[in-house]
Amino acid sequence: MQYQTDSFDPGTVIAAWLSPATLGELEPMLRRLLAGQQLFVKQKDGSYRPKGCQLGMARSFQFEDLHAPVLRPAGV
Numbered sequence: 001m002q003y004q005t006d007s008f009d010p011g012t013v014i015a016a017w018l019s020p021a022t023l024g025e026l027e028p029m030l031r032r033l034l035a036g037q038q039l040f041v042k043q044k045d046g047s048y049r050p051k052g053c054q055l056g057m058a059r060s061f062q063f064e065d066l067h068a069p070v071l072r073p074a075g076v
Contacts, residue, residue, distance in 0.1 A: 006063040008071075010044045013051060016069035022061065030059075039072060 008014060017037050018026075026034065039051035040061070047060035063069070 004069065006046070008042050008069075010042050010046075012042045013072040014040050014042070014048070014066075014069045015072050016040055016048075016066040018061065019065055019067045022065040026059075040066065040069075 015037055018034055023031055023034065034050065040048040041051050042048055043060060047062060048066060049060045
């Protein structure tokens with residue numbers, strides 16, 4: 001098994017899926033909203049928040065909660 005390390009700088013936008021375990025912990029409405037690939041922004045404290053979460057989502061995620069993180073595709 002290959003492990004990735006968090007080498008992204010704060011403010012970096014990445015594309016990733018939430019891990020199945022993390023997704024399963026969310027309430028049903030959030031599960032539907034966050035299923036599939038999402039854009040996440042790395043915060044200064046090292047956590048990740050879904051891009052656009054300033055609309056009220058108080059939850060942030062750790063790097064370990066993300067599955068297959070990659071830099072945001074160009075033009076997105």
